[in-house]
Amino acid sequence: MNRICLAAALSTILASGAVHAQFGDLLKNAITNAATNAATSAAAHATTNAVNGAIREATSPSAPAPAPASPAAPSPARPATGTAPEAAWEQVPASAARPGCESTRKRKPLPPLGPRPANFPAALWPTEPACAYGFEDYDFTGGKEQARAFEQAGRVACSECAGGFSHDANAQGKLAVSGGLTKRFLEMLVTMQPGEQIAWQGARYRGAITLTGELPIGEFPCRQFRWTLTNKADVVMAERDGLYCIWKYRSDDPVWHKVL
Known part of the structure; x- marks a missing residue:
């Protein structure tokens, strides 16, 4: 104007x-x-309107929300010790943790076990193959050799025994005296309390089993035992470690199995 x-x-x-x-x-x-001033004022006014319009569009409820940032992949943590592996611990997917292992809908590799816990008996810690798909794939050769030596130490001459020998290390045969020996003996072991002991008397040696721990192996709950044979003077003549764990094998549900 x-x-x-x-x-x-x-x-x-x-x-x-x-x-x-x-x-x-x-x-x-x-x-x-x-x-000139009028033109400059008009340009500044137009710029201000444009900026304000952009702000209103960004803050309007109808404006699309910005895409969330992808979360960082969680780091694996070691499972806590106890009667069962900790459910909430974060794991690296098995297929990623074991590159090169076959993975299908029914067959997936287990995550690597990692180092043996300091308080886990060395004889009971398995050697794992490059690709493990079930508990039965773990190798307990060291523990099995220890168990065989213990059984041999408990084989003593007995004139009144069948075959001329008493198998004093055979806890199952000495303790589960009434029907269903394997099942009955299994129930005795998996219901023991930490530190609890069960004992039996052989022809020469007294045997005992003590529950020493309840540490898992990977994702499998396990119980650790100490087996001993002592003479009449309470001197330990032989000892070994024992292991029972829960896993699924030819059954619908995971159950306790004797390992060692």
Whole structure:
């Protein structure tokens, strides 16, 4: 509006010839400056509207929410010790932890066991193959050799025994005297309390089994035992470690199995 009024005034003054030439120049400059200021103001106003519009669009409820950032992959943590592996511990997917191992809907590799816990008996810790798919894939050769030596130590001459020998290390045969020996003996071991002991008397040696721990092997709950044979003077003549664990093998549900 100011620009239009000034232009009209200039036209009138110049037409009348009553204005000094220097005053005319000043008036021209004023008109030019007014026009420039008006254009600058309009541009600034347009920019402000554009910025405000962008802010309103971003904060409007109808605006799409920004995509959430992808969470970082969790780091594996060692399972806590106890009667069963900790359910909440984070694991690296088995297929990723064991590259090169076959993985199908029914057959998936187990995660690596990692190092043996310091308080886990060395004879009971398995050697694992490159690809393990079930508990039965673990190798307990060391513990089996120890168990065979213990059984041999408990084989003593007995004139009143069948075959001329008493198997004093055979706890199952000495303790489960009534039907269903294997099942009955298993129930005795898996219901023991930590530190509890069961004992039997052989022809020469007294045998005992003590529950020493309840540490898992990987994702499998296990119980550790100490077997001993002592003579009449309570001197330990032979000893070994024992192991029972829960896993699924030819059954619908995981159950306790004798390992060693």
